[in-house]
Amino acid sequence: MPLNASLVGKEYPGVTYEVGREKIREFAMAVGETGDIYHDPDAAKQAGYPEQVAPLTFPTVLHIKSGPQVIADPELGLNYALVVHGTQEFEYRRPILAGDVLTATPKIASIEAKGPHEFLTIETAMTDPEGEVVVIARATLISRGTAAQ
Amino acid sequence: MKAADFEKVQVGDELPERSNTVDREQLVRYAGASGDFNPIHWNPDFAQMVGLGGVIAHGMHTMALVAKAVGDWAGGPQNVRKLTVQFRKEVRPEETVVAKGRVVDKDEATRTVKLELWAELTRDGETFKPIKNGEALVELP
Numbered sequence: 147m148p149l150n151a152s153l154v155g156k157e158y159p160g161v162t163y164e165v166g167r168e169k170i171r172e173f174a175m176a177v178g179e180t181g182d183i184y185h186d187p188d189a190a191k192q193a194g195y196p197e198q199v200a201p202l203t204f205p206t207v208l209h210i211k212s213g214p215q216v217i218a219d220p221e222l223g224l225n226y227a228l229v230v231h232g233t234q235e236f237e238y239r240r241p242i243l244a245g246d247v248l249t250a251t252p253k254i255a256s257i258e259a260k261g262p263h264e265f266l267t268i269e270t271a272m273t274d275p276e277g278e279v280v281v282i283a284r285a286t287l288i289s290r291g292t293a294a295q
Numbered sequence: 296m297k298a299a300d301f302e303k304v305q306v307g308d309e310l311p312e313r314s315n316t317v318d319r320e321q322l323v324r325y326a327g328a329s330g331d332f333n334p335i336h337w338n339p340d341f342a343q344m345v346g347l348g349g350v351i352a353h354g355m356h357t358m359a360l361v362a363k364a365v366g367d368w369a370g371g372p373q374n375v376r377k378l379t380v381q382f383r384k385e386v387r388p389e390e391t392v393v394a395k396g397r398v399v400d401k402d403e404a405t406r407t408v409k410l411e412l413w414a415e416l417t418r419d420g421e422t423f424k425p426i427k428n429g430e431a432l433v434e435l436p
Contacts (some may be wrong), residue, residue: 178363182396183371231354262410
């Protein structure tokens with residue numbers, strides 16, 4: 147069954163996440179980022195950052211909390227067993243810092259058929275409490291074999 | 296972390312490689328740290344059952360190594376404007392992934408450098424690219 151392409155543009159409720167120092171350390175450790183700006187707030191401040199810094203792929207932590215509501219949207223008709231992660235993009239306006247409170251708001255950016263597969267792009271804006279965008283994440287999921295023939 | 300010197304950067308320059316030999320513990324750690332508990336990344340029985348022949352690494356775990364190569368070269372995450380990768384092949388425990396990149400464009404006006412990125416691994420004597428067609432935009436100080 148093809149995905150419901152009429153949902154392109156649909157926005158889902160934002161999920162708010164508070165970025166903690168220990169979470170950044172845990173994530174940095176898990177991805178082999180041993181630089182002290184990711185582990186020690188004082189070292190980060192000495193290096194010119196306002197606070198301990200999150201590694202570049204940290205927005206995935208927010209993604210994993212905000213994404214399931216899209217993937218499981220019954221109107222979309224996505225069978226997760228057929229899905230592979232095709233592309234991931236992050237657009238950064240500034241680094242994520244410890245103490246940030248970010249709201250991740252996903253929307254369906256596009257649904258395109260290419261051959262037998264469909265490409266679903268979920269765009270998630272991550273904003274601070276003033277509404278300023280910090281990161282925009284775009285994940286393209288490949289729904290294998292679901293395109294209309 | 297010292298940023299690459301914009302004046303000296305040339306199209307064709309290669310980034311210092313970053314390599315990592317994946318093991319099961321890393322994948323369990325990454326599952327916990329990221330919140331991605333898909334059992335294909337940590338449960339061998341489940342991964343077998345769905346036809347993967349064993350657990351495979353999170354694509355985002357491999358992307359993180361590519362991101363490290365970019366961030367280190369850029370002098371820190373504050374100089375990275377954009378990072379994109381395509382996931383093309385699975386990575387398995389005990390395999391060594393090497394993240395690579397090269398400069399493909401340089402814009403004097405915005406002090407922005409465009410990088411091409413990929414990751415490689417060797418399996419049964421053959422080289423595969425688990426990440427292909429990656430791209431980053433870096434604005435150097």
